[in-house]
Amino acid sequence: MKKNIEISTNALVIETCRSFVHSGNNGAECLFVGTVRDQTSGQSVVKLQFEAYESMAIKEMEKIADKALREFDISAICIHHRTGTLTVGEIPVIIAVGSPHRQAAFQACQYAIDTLKETVPIWKKEFFTDGSVWVSAHP
Amino acid sequence: MKKNIEISTNALVIETCRSFVHSGNNGAECLFVGTVRDQTSGQSVVKLQFEAYESMAIKEMEKIADKALREFDISAICIHHRTGTLTVGEIPVIIAVGSPHRQAAFQACQYAIDTLKETVPIWKKEFFTDGSVWVSAHP
């Protein structure tokens, strides 16, 4: 049962996350890759800025990994999140899960990204051609 | 709406599948990577041999991709399957899905691998230290 948690200003690498969870004990690996979309509700996105309360975000990501390892039949999980300025197509988050069987891999991966978006203190500001907004801040 | 279907005796490459579904229109990419486990029901696996009815298998994989594109809100899907002899840790199958939102990406990816395992005419023979067996052939 292993986990790997990282917050970084460097570009995230899918193969790094996949390698961490890869093992001959597994039959299945599920990866989620978040990418910066070129638009939000029809408005063109120029870039995103991600800010983290890093020490607490790491703790919350560890909680997610621990719970995923406890509740699903998986052998490893890797959660990497990027901060700083990202442009369209770049990767803010990668989650990789390795498991003996595929059902648990999918469930754990989806649990991890769903929970990350609810509890981990990271914020993104979207920059459009004519302004910017903190995502989800207001009704 | 794009699909990429391939059966190959060469090693499958995750980044190839991911690149195919990657786009600035997407916010989410879900990948499933099947890997050869070192054991089945406690028996040590030495290698696997995959055999395909290739022309029909391609057609069935296309059906899966078409249905995934029709039924889920995804923009692209890539399904690569390998044939021939594989050893522990190698990759028999990769499915990659790109989508505006993550829920559809997960659903389509899981639909594709679940259906592939039910309908696509590909067979694997597991080789143990003391014998071999066609998987799922007998009760």
Added chain:
Amino acid sequence: MKLLAFGITREIIGMSDSSRTLKTSMTVGDLRKELCGEFPKLKELNTLAIAVNETYATDDVEINDADVVALIPPVSGG
């Protein structure tokens, strides 16, 4: 008709690609019965699907002389 056999059916029948003579108005069900009579081990399989021209076929489908028919034992890809 051209008969193909894959996976364990290829081993049971001892061939991978052969031609068989088509009886008058033989259906998929007729073929299944004939093959299971000749090779009883086919009856021990979990399932035995038959494809006609690369499409899964039900037992009532008629097989014509130009058809490619394939024996599909339980699939196990992925």
Added chain:
Amino acid sequence: MKLLAFGITREIIGMSDSSRTLKTSMTVGDLRKELCGEFPKLKELNTLAIAVNETYATDDVEINDADVVALIPPVSGG
């Protein structure tokens, strides 16, 4: 106490890391009320969570002098 503010709360309050004087037996709820009075725009947020020493805290939690308190507007990672 040390007060941290992130995302839009940092912009509303106009600081990222400052010290505030702790009133006697102030709770998380007291702090919330005080800040929302001073910066009414905080009340317009979808949610405003408060963390004490890197853990989400409910309004009844007491804040001590050595605590690090953080304002957590709606998160949007991933």
